[in-house]
Amino acid sequence: MVVALITGASSGIGRELARELATRSYDLVLVARRGDALKALAGDLAGKYGVRTWPIEQDLSEPGGAAALAEKVRGLGLEIGVLVNNAGAGIYGPLNELEDGDIARIITLNYITPILLTKRLLPDLIKARGCVVNVVSLAAHIPIPWFGIYTSTKAALANFTDALRIELRPLGVRVIGVYPGYVRTSFHENTIASPTASRARGSPSTMVLDPAFVARAIAEKIADQRFNGDITPGLAYSIAGALARPLYPLVRRYLDGWFKRTRGSLISRR
Numbered sequence: 001m002v003v004a005l006i007t008g009a010s011s012g013i014g015r016e017l018a019r020e021l022a023t024r025s026y027d028l029v030l031v032a033r034r035g036d037a038l039k040a041l042a043g044d045l046a047g048k049y050g051v052r053t054w055p056i057e058q059d060l061s062e063p064g065g066a067a068a069l070a071e072k073v074r075g076l077g078l079e080i081g082v083l084v085n086n087a088g089a090g091i092y093g094p095l096n097e098l099e100d101g102d103i104a105r106i107i108t109l110n111y112i113t114p115i116l117l118t119k120r121l122l123p124d125l126i127k128a129r130g131c132v133v134n135v136v137s138l139a140a141h142i143p144i145p146w147f148g149i150y151t152s153t154k155a156a157l158a159n160f161t162d163a164l165r166i167e168l169r170p171l172g173v174r175v176i177g178v179y180p181g182y183v184r185t186s187f188h189e190n191t192i193a194s195p196t197a198s199r200a201r202g203s204p205s206t207m208v209l210d211p212a213f214v215a216r217a218i219a220e221k222i223a224d225q226r227f228n229g230d231i232t233p234g235l236a237y238s239i240a241g242a243l244a245r246p247l248y249p250l251v252r253r254y255l256d257g258w259f260k261r262t263r264g265s266l267i268s269r270r
Ligand SMILES: NC(=O)c1ccc[n+]([C@@H]2O[C@H](COP(=O)([O-])OP(=O)(O)OC[C@H]3O[C@@H](n4cnc5c(N)ncnc54)[C@H](OP(=O)(O)O)[C@@H]3O)[C@@H](O)[C@H]2O)c1
Pocket: 007, 008, 009, 010, 011, 012, 013, 014, 031, 032, 033, 034, 035, 058, 059, 060, 061, 062, 086, 087, 088, 089, 109, 135, 136, 137, 138, 179, 180, 181, 182, 183, 184, 185, 186, 187, 188, 190, 211
């Protein structure tokens, strides 16, 4: 059986993906900070689908997080055939209001950890002719003011994903980039928000995706051995994603006006 490791498996897209992969008979290493949630999910999936599961508690926003996780996987004697770099979080607010430590943790979690974890598990992935999945975001194409640390980690991850696909193709390892739009998960309430940004938070009422829908789209592409590319779940978002790169100068201009219009009264010179 192929062993899939999913980071950020305690909720949202990661938890739903664990369920989808369990229905397809993948054994699962489930990683996040909330050990209780992981253990409950691991027990549930093992009981329902007869797969083997290993819950691992690990903070991936710490500098040594990826290495520590790889050591724990090694200690269990597992070889990973599918790596899903899904754990991620947001940080929102005017730059001068954000804490240095929070900024560093978000960059580590969203960008550095996927790179280091992929590096550590690469021998397994090459041996298995396996697959890396990076959960990026449509926000990778949109330089959103006050959200620029998050969007730039995702832009960097997108670039790395494209480069890695070319690099690993000759070795038989597939690299899938996932570009979701707005998904109904705890991501939004967990986003670190500065005092000013907290007053400006809102959520869309349309084009909201279900995490189970996103997870199914990812699982189908993992299982499809011929697929080696990007996915943007949902028709409207896939059109938006296709247009975002060629229309980047227009997107930037639009955001300039939108920011002045909607955040102008909150901008402080301090
Ligand atoms: N929701 C959206 O609209 C949306 C859109 C585009 C892309 N995405 C991306 O989708 C991915 C999954 O997010 P989600 O929407 O499913 O949100 P979520 O429900 O908040 O899930 C995030 C997962 O990451 C884990 N995580 C957070 N901080 C961690 C840390 N320091 N160490 C280890 N694990 C950590 C969380 O587990 P613990 O709290 O237990 O550690 C949780 O399992 C993220 O990369 C996000 O950027 C989300």
